[in-house]
Amino acid sequence: MDQILDLHPEDFDVTVEPAVTRKTLNAYLRDTGLWFPVDPGADASLCGMAATSASGTNAVRYGTMRENVINLEVVLADGTIVHTAGKGRRPRKTSAGYNLTNLFVGSEGTLGIITKTTLRLYGIPEATVSAVCSFASVQAAVDSTVQILQAGVPIARIEFLDDVMMDACNRFSSLSYPVVPTLFLEFHGSERSLEEQVNVTEEITQSNEGSDFQWARDAETRSRLWRARHDAWYAAQALRPGCKAYSTDVCVPLSRLPQIIVETKEDLMESKLTGPIAGHVGDGNFHCLMVVDPSDPDELHRVHLFTERLARFAAHIQLPLISNETSM
Known part of the structure; x- marks a missing residue:
């Protein structure tokens, strides 16, 4: 069939x-x-x-x-x-x-x-161009994502990788990007429309103190860039040879994305867990690629508690705020 x-x-x-x-x-x-x-x-x-x-x-x-x-x-x-x-x-x-x-x-x-x-x-788009932009913080990278979409830029791809994930991708895919929160972007359209999309996006990223774009214009360079993104699972697992990996998967409204990613990073550090973050942030979706030693009961327990907190927080953050005042 x-x-x-x-x-x-x-x-x-x-x-x-x-x-x-x-x-x-x-x-x-x-x-x-x-x-x-x-x-x-x-x-x-x-x-x-x-x-x-x-x-x-x-x-x-x-x-x-x-x-x-x-x-x-x-x-x-x-x-x-x-x-x-x-x-x-x-x-x-x-x-x-x-x-x-x-x-x-x-x-x-x-x-x-x-x-x-x-x-x-x-x-098939007339023209395609990809770019990489680095940021000083998770908040700045995700804020840029939200603002790009709010500006109506018809961006084709906008992917977020945190500093741990960038380090893993650099090692696994032989790249040399800065080890900081990063956006991978791709634009589709006519040559004229691409120019407008890129100009608006650059203005937004620079307003959030993003670095100048590193461009990937030819098909081979673009393919290598996105292959590195698609290989993120294997790159994360390679951070701890012999360990196992699995992915969390949560999605929240775009307006709540900066908060949940920042707080998730803090939780990972406090829990002493290896969990590089990557995600389709244009949809409000991200993954923690947890890398765990299956022979360590304490680490498995910490991972279980972390994933439960993440799922509960993702569900809670989508609820509307409820006033403590009783309506009359």
Whole structure:
């Protein structure tokens, strides 16, 4: 079940079977001027990405799988075959009936097995440029992220790496960036629109005392930069050879992102834990890539307590403030 079944370039959509991966699809699309942008890092299967509602570095501009799945063929537990938008249909909106497609996207196989998915495609950008910008503090880096999005810059990627993560990436990927909180950015568009995006973004980062951008314009340099970001898991694990790694994953409103990342960093230091931070901060999402000695019960206990505090704080920080005064 590894076939790319129906490509409709004029409608910007394609239908694929479960074994088709995102890299396979984009290689197939290369000569059409189209691409599928959802990029969780791994060369995952597209039906699997639909089942998990995968996100990734491009989600800030192009959305997650939830925004990019048009129709699904699903086999239910009793063998019934369901087409969530109707058999052979490729609607761009869901104005009539139940939105079954989004019911199954992210259901992780619990409601049925996805055997085909119809996906939204995009035009390959005329021009692409990436940049790296360093900051003196976590607060400044995340404040810049929030302000860039508030300014309406249609940025394609904006990724945050803290100082520990940058050190790990430098070592693992043979880079030489400053070991400080850092943003990896990428801009898509026409040459003229890129100039405007970059100018606005540079003004914002400089107002937060960010360094001058280190540019990655050619495809090889950009590929190396984003490969280092995608290899962050392996880079973190390499900080402590012989240890195991796992990732936390929380998402909060953008306005609360600076606070939670700063407080998470403080908690990691107080708990004496190794947890480099990286995240798709354009979505308010970040990960602590915890590196743990599985033979150390005390460290495992501290990690358990830390992750519980992080999850509770992420849930609590999203609640509206409640006045102590009783309304009359």
